[in-house]
Amino acid sequence: MISFQELKxxxxxSLWFVFLTFPxxxxxxxxxxxxxxxxxxxxxxxxxxxxxxxxxxxxxxxxKQRRRERLAxxxxxxxxxxxxxxxxxxxxxxxxxxxxxxxxxxFPFLFSTYQTNIMITALMYVVLGLGLNIVVGLAGxxxxxxxxxxxxGAYTYALLNLHFDLGFWLVLPIGAMMAALxxxxxxxxxxxxxxxxxxxxxxxxxxxxxxxxxNWNEFSRGPSGxxxxxxxxxxxxxMSLESAILYLYYLMMALVVITIFVVNRLQDSRIGRAxxxxxxxxxxxxxxxxDKTKTKLTAFALGATWAGMVGVVFAxxxxxxxxxxxxxxxxxxxxxxxxxxGMGSILGVIIGALVLILLPEYLxxxxxxxxxxxxxxxxxxxxxxxQGIIANVRRTYRFEKKxxx
Amino acid sequence: MSTPVxxxxxxxxxxxxxxxxxxxxxxxxAGEIVALIGPNGAGKTTFFxxxxxxxxxxxxxxxxxxxxxxxxxxxxxxxxxxxxQGMARTFQNIRLFSNMTVLExxxxxxxxxxxxxxxxxxxxxxxxxxxxxxxxxKSYAILEKIGLAEMVNEFAKNLPYGAQRRLEIGRAxxxxxxxxxxxxxxxxxxxxxxxxxxxxITRIRNEGHSILLIExxxxxxxSLSDRIFVMDYGRKIAQGSPQEVSANPxxxxxxxGEDGDA
Numbered sequence: 224m225i226s227f228q229e230l231k232x233x234x235x236x237s238l239w240f241v242f243l244t245f246p247x248x249x250x251x252x253x254x255x256x257x258x259x260x261x262x263x264x265x266x267x268x269x270x271x272x273x274x275x276x277x278x279x280x281x282x283x284x285x286x287k288q289r290r291r292e293r294l295a296x297x298x299x300x301x302x303x304x305x306x307x308x309x310x311x312x313x314x315x316x317x318x319x320x321x322x323x324x325x326x327x328x329x330f331p332f333l334f335s336t337y338q339t340n341i342m343i344t345a346l347m348y349v350v351l352g353l354g355l356n357i358v359v360g361l362a363g364x365x366x367x368x369x370x371x372x373x374x375x376g377a378y379t380y381a382l383l384n385l386h387f388d389l390g391f392w393l394v395l396p397i398g399a400m401m402a403a404l405x406x407x408x409x410x411x412x413x414x415x416x417x418x419x420x421x422x423x424x425x426x427x428x429x430x431x432x433x434x435x436x437x438n439w440n441e442f443s444r445g446p447s448g449x450x451x452x453x454x455x456x457x458x459x460x461x462m463s464l465e466s467a468i469l470y471l472y473y474l475m476m477a478l479v480v481i482t483i484f485v486v487n488r489l490q491d492s493r494i495g496r497a498x499x500x501x502x503x504x505x506x507x508x509x510x511x512x513x514d515k516t517k518t519k520l521t522a523f524a525l526g527a528t529w530a531g532m533v534g535v536v537f538a539x540x541x542x543x544x545x546x547x548x549x550x551x552x553x554x555x556x557x558x559x560x561x562x563x564x565g566m567g568s569i570l571g572v573i574i575g576a577l578v579l580i581l582l583p584e585y586l587x588x589x590x591x592x593x594x595x596x597x598x599x600x601x602x603x604x605x606x607x608x609x610q611g612i613i614a615n616v617r618r619t620y621r622f623e624k625k626x627x628x
Numbered sequence: 629m630s631t632p633v634x635x636x637x638x639x640x641x642x643x644x645x646x647x648x649x650x651x652x653x654x655x656x657x658a659g660e661i662v663a664l665i666g667p668n669g670a671g672k673t674t675f676f677x678x679x680x681x682x683x684x685x686x687x688x689x690x691x692x693x694x695x696x697x698x699x700x701x702x703x704x705x706x707x708x709x710x711x712x713q714g715m716a717r718t719f720q721n722i723r724l725f726s727n728m729t730v731l732e733x734x735x736x737x738x739x740x741x742x743x744x745x746x747x748x749x750x751x752x753x754x755x756x757x758x759x760x761x762x763x764x765x766k767s768y769a770i771l772e773k774i775g776l777a778e779m780v781n782e783f784a785k786n787l788p789y790g791a792q793r794r795l796e797i798g799r800a801x802x803x804x805x806x807x808x809x810x811x812x813x814x815x816x817x818x819x820x821x822x823x824x825x826x827x828x829i830t831r832i833r834n835e836g837h838s839i840l841l842i843e844x845x846x847x848x849x850x851s852l853s854d855r856i857f858v859m860d861y862g863r864k865i866a867q868g869s870p871q872e873v874s875a876n877p878x879x880x881x882x883x884x885g886e887d888g889d890a
Contacts, residue, residue, distance in 0.1 A: 267785050488752060489746070492744065492749030492750065492756075492760075493748075493760070493763075494730060494744075495747055496736055497736070500728065500736045500739075503725035503726060503727055504724075507725065508725075508736070509682075509706070509707040509708050510717055511799060511800075511803060512711035512712055512737070512740025521746070
């Protein structure tokens with residue numbers, strides 16, 4: 224199955240890795256004692272480790288190749304992935320959804336407040352991911368400054384709460400609208416841009432918002448941030464910290480459900496199709512009578528709306544915000560959620576968000592290696608599953624129509 | 629004499645110092661099939677891009693006469709507005725939405741004839757549902773007409789080449805045009821596919837569409853067209869019936885070179 228040639232190549236790869244990691248793994252200099260110790264055993268570990276990984280990758284590709292050949296030869300029929308079968312068949316899907324819903328409802332009672340808090344964060348990223356998915360996954364506009372809208376939402380609530388004492392429920396729609404407004408503001412100048420250029424401009428936009436918040440002290444109180452933001456109210460009932468977290472959890476859960484519902488409807492609609500057409504071919508899309516300007520601006524505005532809402536929730540959850548929460552890293556993580564989960568796939572984005580937010584929390588024991596693992600996961604995904612955890616399937620079944628005979 | 633559905637006068641397009649097209653006059657009468665031919669680089673596609681709003685022409689007038697209504701000047705209109713007026717086009721190098729299904733590709737053409745927006749999409753009220761179903765039905769009917777009904781749910785990128793070309797025509801038809809611009813619809817087709825295309829275009833014309841096409845396949849052009857315009861170096865060098873044009877010495881010179889030493 225694996226030829227001698229392949230073995231030789233893997234051997235070379237492992238030698239190369241030994242060489243690369245030599246200064247880090249083998250040589251250890253103690254500058255005080257002036258001793259150099261040679262840890263040769265580490266070189267052996269690196270060699271064996273990289274050899275095994277390299278062989279595994281080779282075996283994977285060989286099998287993939289053979290599978291493709293057998294598919295082409297017709298001796299193997301391509302099976303629909305299990306997950307797509309589950310999604311399509313109501314008799315599998317409904318019980319599964321019910322089970323997940325039940326688990327989600329009972330979650331705060333099964334686990335500690337700490338766990339609930341982490342889950343709230345994860346749910347926030349689910350909504351952020353789904354919002355960015357409209358812009359990146361559907362409309363194909365690479366937005367690296369998405370966190371700006373998140374910041375707009377958070378600061379809208381913080382400032383209105385600070386100066387006018389407005390409550391959470393009143394500001395939630397205001398924050399969403401402010402973010403949508405900023406979405407349109409960003410949308411106008413970048414209407415003509417695509418791909419790399421768009422990415423750079425959106426990146427700049429995100430940084431501009433952050434720098435304004437950081438430096439305009441009179442407006443945003445600069446890096447010291449805004450503290451004592453009110454938690455969400457519930458008909459004026461006083462709540463303990465624990466019940467406030469519980470309340471926030473269910474609130475976030477509701478927001479997730481609403482987001483899923485709306486995004487799902489949107490992507491199956493006339494405007495959703497226009498977004499996808501825009502992603503596929505801009506010129507053809509216009510020639511088919513789609514207003515490019517309007518379609519792009521709607522994508523930016525609707526994507527930003529969700530970020531704005533989550534921003535308000537974020538400010539209410541932490542009761543303190545400062546510009547450090549809205550760095551480029553946040554944009555990058557949200558983008559990773561979308562790409563890792565599967566562009567354009569709602570379920571994929573949800574799973575992506577849960578994995579990327581929850582895993583690092585539970586891997587705190589290995590916190591030194593967290594970023595390393597994060598990077599490794601992304602690289603591995605891009606090699607083995609570039610379409611994301613769950614690839615988006617265009618609803619090839621949805622338009623099934625009676626035979627017009 | 630019928631009325632012209634498309635009347636182009638003195639159309640010029642410069643790219644910097646390059647005159648891609650100068651002083652071009654062209655007209656399409658209602659129910660006519662008109663061909664625009666010329667050697668490579670003669671400016672035919674530039675002409676299409678000017679007429680459909682992808683380029684803004686330097687000079688000249690483009691007048692479109694819808695069957696019911698006032699004539700519209702197309703200069704400077706955006707491509708989507710031009711399509712809304714009732715003139716749709718296909719592309720020389722296929723520009724389908726490859727990751728969408730065949731049916732969805734045609735449904736995109738329905739976009740400018742439907743209205744539902746965000747609220748409609750989210751609440752999916754009765755109007756939206758009816759509009760959506762209507763889009764599906766009409767798109768499906770078009771697919772049956774162009775012979776792609778079997779492939780409704782295939783991805784556009786998985787279609788054979790000839791079918792992709794037909795799908796482009798179907799997508800353009802979905803915008804309910806009265807004038808159809810086809811940019812080299814037979815490029816890369818085998819004789820059988822060209823034959824089918826010939827029949828399809830004739831059928832579309834018989835349903836009341838006017839057609840303007842760019843084509844290199846002379847057999848197809850000669851058998852289909854009512855009139856032919858010939859371009860070379862951005863200028864019109866001849867016009868007339870297929871017989872007149874094929875006998876025109878300027879045309880022969882443009883295609884074969886002077887003294888036949890090409």
